[in-house]
Amino acid sequence: MSNIDLSVKIGSLILKNPLMLASGTVGYGNEISNFTDLSKIGAIVTKSVSLKPRKGNPPQRIVETPSGMLNAIGLANVGLEEFIKTKIPFLKEVDSTLICNIAASSIEEYVECTKTLDGEETVKAFEINVSCPNVKEGGLIFGNDIISVGKITEKVRAVTNKPVIIKLSPNVSAISDFAKVVKDEGGDAVSAINTLIGTSFDIYKRTPKIKNITGGLSGPAIKPVALAKVLEISRKVDIPIIGIGGIMNWKDAVEFMIVGATAFQIGTVNFINPNAGIEIIDGLKSYCEQMNISKISELTASYQL
Numbered sequence: 479m480s481n482i483d484l485s486v487k488i489g490s491l492i493l494k495n496p497l498m499l500a501s502g503t504v505g506y507g508n509e510i511s512n513f514t515d516l517s518k519i520g521a522i523v524t525k526s527v528s529l530k531p532r533k534g535n536p537p538q539r540i541v542e543t544p545s546g547m548l549n550a551i552g553l554a555n556v557g558l559e560e561f562i563k564t565k566i567p568f569l570k571e572v573d574s575t576l577i578c579n580i581a582a583s584s585i586e587e588y589v590e591c592t593k594t595l596d597g598e599e600t601v602k603a604f605e606i607n608v609s610c611p612n613v614k615e616g617g618l619i620f621g622n623d624i625i626s627v628g629k630i631t632e633k634v635r636a637v638t639n640k641p642v643i644i645k646l647s648p649n650v651s652a653i654s655d656f657a658k659v660v661k662d663e664g665g666d667a668v669s670a671i672n673t674l675i676g677t678s679f680d681i682y683k684r685t686p687k688i689k690n691i692t693g694g695l696s697g698p699a700i701k702p703v704a705l706a707k708v709l710e711i712s713r714k715v716d717i718p719i720i721g722i723g724g725i726m727n728w729k730d731a732v733e734f735m736i737v738g739a740t741a742f743q744i745g746t747v748n749f750i751n752p753n754a755g756i757e758i759i760d761g762l763k764s765y766c767e768q769m770n771i772s773k774i775s776e777l778t779a780s781y782q783l
């Protein structure tokens with residue numbers, strides 16, 4: 479095999495390749511480790527962790543939709559203390575980069591979680607979830623409000639020197655305005671996108687298929703939307719972008735990099751094929767060989783309009 483350089487840089491964070499496992503789709507890495515080789519993955523983003531444990535929403539929490547799925551998990555998670563005690567020790571042994579995703583219902587809670595996790599050597603960067611559509615407090619209340627996103631970025635930035643990535647909501651009219659605020663307040667990168675709000679009804683019972691009524695749409699159905707959001711940010715703001723949304727194979731990943739992504743995450747596909755990440759990395763390598771690309775980072779924002 480040739481020696482193509484697959485490494486990418488996001489702020490001070492260097493990843494061995496641009497493929498990351500998206501938050502909420504592989505638990506804390508442990509849920510997928512029997513089915514794939516995590517040491518080949520660029521980075522693992524953990525399920526959103528909050529200060530206190532959360533039960534999440536009542537079932538039904540997931541439903542399949544054409545070319546995608548709706549979920550309204552409601553940020554169920556073990557809470558910060560348990561995460562540090564029982565999840566970090568497993569992740570410490572994995573030879574991949576650990577990015578901790580944090581959710582909160584107040585700015586103070588984001589800050590406290592970040593401060594506490596900053597002391598954990600295994601955690602290499604933070605992804606701040608300001609964009610979960612499935613919780614009443616926090617979530618989109620922050621993600622839709624540019625002032626809050628700026629404040630969260632500023633306050634979290636102040637308590638860590640590790641890279642701070644803000645995960646943006648697509649449920650806004652101008653996502654690039656949010657990316658600009660993140661950059662101005664000292665954020666290192668943005669992740670785009672979180673899920674789109676959707677719903678689905680049973681036509682015989684006339685009831686929502688998801689107990690929460692609405693859920694977050696993910697999977698191939700959202701890929702064109704996600705690509706457009708990444709391109710919009712790339713054209714307007716000079717900040718590294720982590721592209722997310724409907725990536726099912728290496729071709730989708732290449733498309734995200736061309737429209738501006740430095741790295742990318744895979745989510746829904748992990749439920750269909752837990753080894754998809756490795757297959758995508760192999761496909762990227764072959765594509766680079768075929769196209770005479772020696773460094774994959776050359777692909778980022780290489781669009782011709």
Ligand SMILES: Cc1cc2nc3c(=O)[nH]c(=O)nc-3n(C[C@H](O)[C@H](O)[C@H](O)COP(=O)(O)O)c2cc1C
Nearest residue numbers: 500501502526549607672696697723724744745746
């Ligand atoms: C079941 C499920 C749970 C998720 N949980 C989280 C979460 O806890 N935090 C978060 O930031 N994003 C969460 N997401 C969003 C994904 O990380 C990702 O942004 C989204 O699914 C789009 O990517 P995909 O189309 O590749 O799945 C979740 C997605 C799914 C499908």
